[in-house]
Structure formats: C-alpha cells, structure tokens
Amino acid sequence: MTRAIDLSLYLVTDTRLCGRRGVPAVVDAAVSGGARIVQLRDKDATDEEFLALLVELAAVIDGRALLVVDDRLDVVVEARRRGARVDGVHLGQSDASVLRARELLGPDAIVGLTANTAAHLEAARALPPGTVDYLGVGAIHPTTTKPDHPPVLGVEGFAALAAVSPLPCVAIGGITEDDAAPLRRAGAAGLAVVSALCAAADPRAAATRLVRAWRDAPTPSPIAPPPIAPSPIVPSPITGPPRVLSIAGTDPSGGAGIQADIKSISANGGYAMTAITALVAQNTRGVREIHRPPSDFLRAQLDAVSDDIVVDAVKIGMLADTGIIRVVRSWLEEHRPPTIVLDPVMVATSGDRLLDAEAEEALRGLLPLVDVVTPNLPELAMLAQEEVAATWDDALAQAVRVAGRSGTLVLVKGGHLDGDDAPDALVEPGGGISLFPGERIRTRSTHGTGCSLSSALATRRARGAAWPDAVAESRAWLRESIIAGSTLGVGGGHGPVHHFAGLWSRGGLETRPTADAVAADWWDRIARVRAGIDGLPFIRALADGDLPRSAFLFYLEQDALYLREYARTLAEAARTAPTSAQQAFWAGAARDAIAGELELHASWLGTAAYADSDGAGSSGAEAFGAEPAPATVAYLDHLRSAAFSGEHGVLIAALLPCFWLYADLGARLHGGAFGTRPQDPDHPYASWLATYADPGFEEANRRAIGFVAETAAGADPRTRERMRLAFERSVVYERAFFAAPMPNPMPAPMPDPMPAPILVPGVTPAGGDRRR
Numbered sequence: 001m002t003r004a005i006d007l008s009l010y011l012v013t014d015t016r017l018c019g020r021r022g023v024p025a026v027v028d029a030a031v032s033g034g035a036r037i038v039q040l041r042d043k044d045a046t047d048e049e050f051l052a053l054l055v056e057l058a059a060v061i062d063g064r065a066l067l068v069v070d071d072r073l074d075v076v077v078e079a080r081r082r083g084a085r086v087d088g089v090h091l092g093q094s095d096a097s098v099l100r101a102r103e104l105l106g107p108d109a110i111v112g113l114t115a116n117t118a119a120h121l122e123a124a125r126a127l128p129p130g131t132v133d134y135l136g137v138g139a140i141h142p143t144t145t146k147p148d149h150p151p152v153l154g155v156e157g158f159a160a161l162a163a164v165s166p167l168p169c170v171a172i173g174g175i176t177e178d179d180a181a182p183l184r185r186a187g188a189a190g191l192a193v194v195s196a197l198c199a200a201a202d203p204r205a206a207a208t209r210l211v212r213a214w215r216d217a218p219t220p221s222p223i224a225p226p227p228i229a230p231s232p233i234v235p236s237p238i239t240g241p242p243r244v245l246s247i248a249g250t251d252p253s254g255g256a257g258i259q260a261d262i263k264s265i266s267a268n269g270g271y272a273m274t275a276i277t278a279l280v281a282q283n284t285r286g287v288r289e290i291h292r293p294p295s296d297f298l299r300a301q302l303d304a305v306s307d308d309i310v311v312d313a314v315k316i317g318m319l320a321d322t323g324i325i326r327v328v329r330s331w332l333e334e335h336r337p338p339t340i341v342l343d344p345v346m347v348a349t350s351g352d353r354l355l356d357a358e359a360e361e362a363l364r365g366l367l368p369l370v371d372v373v374t375p376n377l378p379e380l381a382m383l384a385q386e387e388v389a390a391t392w393d394d395a396l397a398q399a400v401r402v403a404g405r406s407g408t409l410v411l412v413k414g415g416h417l418d419g420d421d422a423p424d425a426l427v428e429p430g431g432g433i434s435l436f437p438g439e440r441i442r443t444r445s446t447h448g449t450g451c452s453l454s455s456a457l458a459t460r461r462a463r464g465a466a467w468p469d470a471v472a473e474s475r476a477w478l479r480e481s482i483i484a485g486s487t488l489g490v491g492g493g494h495g496p497v498h499h500f501a502g503l504w505s506r507g508g509l510e511t512r513p514t515a516d517a518v519a520a521d522w523w524d525r526i527a528r529v530r531a532g533i534d535g536l537p538f539i540r541a542l543a544d545g546d547l548p549r550s551a552f553l554f555y556l557e558q559d560a561l562y563l564r565e566y567a568r569t570l571a572e573a574a575r576t577a578p579t580s581a582q583q584a585f586w587a588g589a590a591r592d593a594i595a596g597e598l599e600l601h602a603s604w605l606g607t608a609a610y611a612d613s614d615g616a617g618s619s620g621a622e623a624f625g626a627e628p629a630p631a632t633v634a635y636l637d638h639l640r641s642a643a644f645s646g647e648h649g650v651l652i653a654a655l656l657p658c659f660w661l662y663a664d665l666g667a668r669l670h671g672g673a674f675g676t677r678p679q680d681p682d683h684p685y686a687s688w689l690a691t692y693a694d695p696g697f698e699e700a701n702r703r704a705i706g707f708v709a710e711t712a713a714g715a716d717p718r719t720r721e722r723m724r725l726a727f728e729r730s731v732v733y734e735r736a737f738f739a740a741p742m743p744n745p746m747p748a749p750m751p752d753p754m755p756a757p758i759l760v761p762g763v764t765p766a767g768g769d770r771r772r
C-alpha cells in the first residue's frame with residue numbers, strides 16, 4: 001500500500017523567530033498560505049510547555065496540514081491520548097529509535113528521519129519497509145537556526161544523496177524561494193523551511209510564494225536514476241484534490257458560469273467551491289436579466305471560504321462591474337492563492353454583455369495579479385485596447401503584447417475564428433508561444449466552453465501540471481465534452497457541453513439521446529445545406545413558375561431514374577427491418593415510390609416531352625431513354641452502398657433526406673414561403689408541387705423520421721455516428737440533384753464523396769422550419 005504524504009512545503013517551527021506573534025499565529029498563517037506539513041520543534045521548552053503548545057497547534061491547524069513533532073515521542077503519545085490530532089514524529093540520528101516510534105504510533109503515523117550522509121541512507125535502507133516515511137536531508141545552506149547543523153551539502157550534494165535514497169527526501173537548511181527550482185530538479189520531495197516562514201513579516205504571503213515557486217519548478221528529469229527500493233510513499237505536490245474556488249456569475253440552465261465551473265472542476269479532479277458575483281437569468285438562448293448582490297456580500301462569501309479552507313486555485317469568471325472587481329482584487333492581494341486563472345468574460349456565447357463597459361479598465365488592472373488570462377478574440381482586443389484581430393496571426397501578436405505588458409500568461413482562444421480550425425495558444429510574457437491546434441467540432445453545443453476551459457485549467461494546474469500540460473489536458477477533456485454535448489438534449493439555443501462525458505462512458509452511465517434530440521440535432525446540422533437548396537436557381541424558378549420547361553423535364557427524367565432505384569433500396573430496408581411495423585412501412589414506401597411517383601412522372605413526361613415527339617404519352621417511364629446524370633449516379637451509389645453496408649440503421653438514415661427535405665420543401669413551396677402562390681391554377685407546376693405537400697406524404701415523412709431517429713437513439717454511439725454521416729451525405733446529394741437541372745454560371749463543385757463531419761458553428765437554422 002502506498003500513502004501520499006504532501007511534503008511540498010514543510011514548516012519547521014522556531015519559537016524565537018516567531019517572536020511575540022507566537023508560534024500558533026505564524027503556523028496558522030503559513031498553513032493558510034499553503035504549508036502542508038508542520039513540525040513543532042522547540043529544544044528549550046519543558047515537556048509541559050511543549051505539550052500545551054502542541055495541543056494548541058493541532059487545534060489551529062485543524063486538519064488543514066499534517067502536524068509532526070521533533071524528537072519528543074512521549075509527548076506525541078500523550079497529546080494523542082488527549083485527543084489532539086498529531087500525525088507523527090520526526091527523529092534525528094541520535095533521537096529515539098524509529099523502530100520504537102513506529103511501534104508506539106502505529107502504521108498510519110508519519111515517521112520522519114534525518115539523514116545527512118550516505119551512511120545514514122544505508123542505515124535507512126536496512127530498516128524494515130514501512131518504518132520510515134521520509135528523510136530530512138541537509139544542510140543545503142549554512143543556517144543559524146540550527147547552530148549544530150551538519151556539513152553543508154549544497155544542492156549538488158543533496159542531489160547525489162536523493163538520487164540513491166530509498167525514501168522521499170525533504171531538503172532543509174537555509175532554504176529560500178530561489179532554491180525551489182534547483183531542489184525540485186535535484187529530486188526533492190519538498191522544501192523544509194524555518195526562517196523563510198517563521199521570520200517572515202507575512203508568513204502567509206511567504207508560504208504562498210514558496211508554494212508557487214515549488215509548483216512552477218520543473219519536476220525532475222526522467223533520466224534521473226530511479227530510487228533503488230520502491231518507496232513506501234508517493235511524494236506528490238499536494239495531498240488530496242486541490243481546492244478550487246470559482247468567483248463568477250450563475251447560469252440557471254447549468255451550462256455556463258458557476259454551474260459549468262463546478263462541473264468542470266469536479267470532472268477534472270478538484271474540489272469545487274464558489275463565490276457568486278452576480279445572478280444571471282439566462283439559458284441556452286440568451287441572457288434575460290442580471291442581479292448584482294451588494295459587493296460586500298461577495299466579500300463575505302470569499303471570507304467565509306478562506307477563513308476556513310485552504311484555497312489552492314482560483315478561477316475568476318464574470319465580474320459584472322467595478323465594485324465587484326475591487327472586492328476581488330483586495331481579496332486576491334490579501335490571500336495570494338497559488339494558482340489564479342482569469343477568464344475575462346465580457347459577452348456570453350449568445351452575444352449578451354456580462355461586464356459593464358466602464359469596468360473594462362478595472363479588469364485590465366487585474367492582469368498582473370493572475371497567472372493566466374484566457375480571452376477569446378474580442379476579449380483579447382479589449383485587454384490590448386486594440387481592434388479585434390482579423391486573423392489568428394494578428395491575435396497571436398496581440399497576445400504577445402498583452403502578455404509582455406502584464407507579465408501574465410495569455411491563453412488565446414480561437415473558438416470564434418471562422419473556418420475549420422479551433423486552435424488555442426499559450427503566450428508567455430517573454431513572447432514564447434505554445435500552439436494547440438485543433439479541428440473545429442461542428443456543433444451548437446458551445447455554451448459555456450470558455451467557463452469550462454478556464455476552470456479545468458485552474459484545476460489541472462493545481463494538481464501539479466506545468467501550464468502547457470494543464471492546457472493540453474484541459475483541451476482534451478473539453479473537446480470530448482463538446483462532442484458529447486448534443487447528446488444531452490438541453491435547450492434550443494447553443495447547448496451546454498457534456499462535462500462528464502468521459503466519466504459516464506467509463507462508468508457505463510452513458511445515456512442515449514432521445515429520438516427527438518437526434519432528429520433536432522441532425523436537422524440543425526444540415527442547416528447550411530438546406531439554406532443552400534433554398535437558394536438554388538432551380539428551386540427559385542420552380543417556385544416562381546418561370547422554370548424553363550427543359551430544366552423541369554431534365555429534373556423529372558432524373559427523378560424517375562432515381563425513384564426506381566430508390567424504391568429498390570427502400571425494399572431492402574423493408575427486408576432488413578427489425579419489426580413488422582417497420583417492415584410494412586418501408587415496403588409501403590417502396591410501393592409508393594414506384595407506383596405513386598412514377599405515375600406522376602409518367603403523366604408529366606408523357607404529356608409534355610414525349611407526346612409532342614411520338615405521341616406515346618401514356619407509356620410512362622418505360623418510354624424515355626434518359627441517361628442518369630452524374631449527381632443521380634453519385635446519389636444512387638451512396639444509397640446502394642448504404643444498402644450493402646448490412647446495417648439497417650445506416651440504410652434508413654441514407655434514405656431519410658428524400659422524405660424529409662421534400663416534405664419540408666414541398667410544404668414551404670406550397671404554402672407560399674418563397675413568395676409565390678403555387679396554388680394559383682395558372683402556376684404551371686401546381687399539381688406537381690401539390691404532391692409533396694400532400695398530407696399523406698407528410699405523415700409518411702413523420703414516420704420515417706421517427707423510425708430513423710429511434711433507431712439512431714437506441715444505437716451505440718459509433719453506429720449513431722455512421723448513421724448521421726450517411727444521412728448528411730444524402731443531404732449533400734439532394735442539393736447536387738436539385739442543382740443539376742440549372743447549373744450555376746460558376747459550376748458548383750461536386751459534393752465531396754464523404755462530407756467532412758460537419759462543422760458550422762454559428763449557423764442559424766433556416767427560418768422557423770425546425771421539425772422538432
């Protein structure tokens with residue numbers, strides 16, 4: 001069994017240096033600032049004085065840090081007998097035997113041992129496993145707090161010992177912030193300090209600086225020799241999950257603001273806490289109202305948290321106004337949490353303002369206080385006091401200026417860019433840039449992405465990751481959450497991301513979307529293609545009634561050719577249908593396609609084109625010898641390959657657009673949505689248009705959508721994805737089919753055989769024609 005003891009910042013008390021403030025006050029402040037383990041050391045106190053001080057310290061620390069005692073094993077036993085929480089003992093080479101300490105205190109206690117030489121290490125190695133938890137190794141520098149300190153090792157001497165140590169080594173002896181990086185690189189499990197905290201004017205701030213220096217330091221290089229014996233404890237930068245505080249506004253619909261932060265922090269391995277700056281009445285469609293409680297009340301919330309709990313990281317979101325920014329600023333200055341991420345929220349995804357224009361200046365003033373700021377492009381422009389960057393390169397240059405001026409890392413977010421990429425970049429004050437490229441995910445589930453990213457980042461960082469790693473980890477998690485967002489079926493606007501997508505799928509908790517959600521999602525995703533169809537010259541002219549007869553006949557010939565094969569694939573869908581009801585439906589549709597539609601075409605093709613030439617108007621589809629056009633061939637090939645896939649779901653998904661797009665278009669054409677009156681008896685194509693507006697066809701469409709959406713909803717995610725792609729590909733072929741009779745002067749490129757999986761952020765569904 002391994003036990004994680006957080007040795008990162010180890011305070012050893014010195015009663016004289018603490019002075020009149022008293023040891024408990026200094027310990028309290030240092031622990032609030034991030035000290036994780038405290039050793040009470042006082043060589044001069046009597047046992048009674050020592051015991052009283054120990055009991056008081058245990059109460060002051062109250063479980064926020066570990067507490068061990070230098071040397072006096074009996075006092076530990078006595079304090080524990082009196083109910084004080086004392087975690088263990090630290091013994092020197094000449095103190096009571098560590099074996100005896102382990103025996104007296106039990107397997108869960110912490111037993112530390114001083115070891116300053118290779119011989120000490122050898123002796124430690126000879127102990128039974130589990131006797132000692134860590135070694136205190138020094139002196140790093142000469143120090144006055146221990147007059148009889150051992151020879152000075154320096155960082156190099158320490159590194160040499162740590163490399164062969166069987167146990168985690170805490171470095172001690174005159175250590176300051178500047179030693180954090182070299183010692184961490186040298187393999188230290190933590191920094192043990194005396195005067196750097198006990199003699200500090202502000203022990204809390206000093207502790208925060210030490211923690212920050214430790215966390216910012218690179219971890220030892222992987223080529224360092226591995227420990228010779230497996231260590232009984234895992235040194236980790238912190239024990240337990242980081243305690244992450246979000247200071248932000250609310251979103252009752254649960255996808256952004258505080259609510260997103262809680263989910264995001266939890267999903268990324270942190271303990272989430274919140275202080276609310278504003279209550280926002282909003283949902284996935286927009287912001288309705290903002291209520292700002294008095295800023296004193298924000299202060300009260302912040303104090304309630306920090307008076308009781310060590311705050312390992314802070315994420316700051318919506319700040320609403322100058323009064324709120326002022327409160328946050330003074331609280332940050334007093335507490336200096338070791339990790340601070342600022343999401344400079346100005347506007348919601350919906351476009352609504354969340355920050356007073358006058359407060360922008362105050363927000364810029366926070367930059368030097370935080371570690372990272374995470375602007376999107378408009379927010380970056382506000383921070384830079386420049387125009388919004390037009391290109392990604394301009395944005396990077398702007399970020400370099402902001403980072404340079406403020407001394408803060410800038411994570412620029414490319415979520416608002418046009419095009420197929422959604423890159424982010426981490427820009428350092430010195431101008432260094434880490435790029436995080438990423439393909440844009442085609443989805444409308446982007447409500448709260450910024451909130452979620454910044455919370456994840458604060459949490460990942462507080463768990464010990466270097467900043468670029470924390471960004472990469474947060475983005476990987478966010479992308480998975482964005483992709484799964486549409487399965488939640490939340491809201492009709494920009495839906496939330498699925499913060500627990502990974503967790504649920506690993507835990508078998510994944511829920512299936514409802515059939516309605518699938519249908520709504522698929523319909524949304526084809527919005528751009530639908531708008532394209534509406535704008536085609538063929539559709540426009542058809543609506544207006546001035547479609548050249550030749551174009552209409554071309555279309556009907558192709559449609560006749562198409563329908564014959566479409567009927568065959570419908571029959572295949574009937575053959576593979578899982579229920580009799582579905583079998584009957586698809587078989588009926590196959591019959592209708594052949595009988596009903598071809599009859600209509602026969603009459604058109606017969607009376608118009610062929611009646612003039614050979615007078616054989618009634619012979620119908622058999623009579624014409626049209627060749628399939630490329631768009632027809634491509635569409636039919638797709639349907640046949642869907643039929644051959646052997647997956648019923650994929651086949652019916654491919655068949656659906658021919659129902660859905662026609663029913664939608666038919667109803668709108670017939671209803672005059674294109675500004676014409678096709679019911680007008682003079683409209684040349686009135687009877688043809690009426691077919692697709694037929695209530696029977698609308699009912700068939702409804703049932704087809706229902707069967708496909710239910711099949712997709714019940715399928716596993718991969719099958720559902722294949723179904724969606726088959727559906728979308730058919731939609732693209734529908735457009736090509738409608739485009740073929742009247743090619744644009746600029747010929748439209750043939751559709752990609754496999755349209756790239758989606759991606760039209762910000763596309764609004766055409767009109768009010770959403771089906772569900």
Ligand SMILES: Nc1ncnc2c1ncn2[C@@H]1O[C@H](COP(=O)(O)OP(=O)(O)OP(=O)(O)O)[C@@H](O)[C@H]1O
Pocket residue numbers: 256347348349375376377413414415416422423424438439440441442443446447448449450451453475478479482761
């Ligand atoms: N469609 C998308 N595909 C992939 N990643 C995206 C997409 N939209 C946003 N992101 C990512 O989400 C994160 C947030 O970026 P965005 O630019 O949307 O921030 P924001 O505007 O602050 O968000 P919010 O509207 O929630 O405040 C970034 O990592 C960005 O790359």
Ligand SMILES: Cc1ncc(CO)c(N)n1
Pocket residue numbers: 248249250251256257258280282317318345347348349354447448449450451
């Ligand atoms: C409270 C809040 N913060 C941030 C955002 C950004 O999306 C939002 N919509 N609401």
Ligand SMILES: [Mg+2]
Pocket residue numbers: 343345346347376450451
């Ligand atoms: Mg944002």
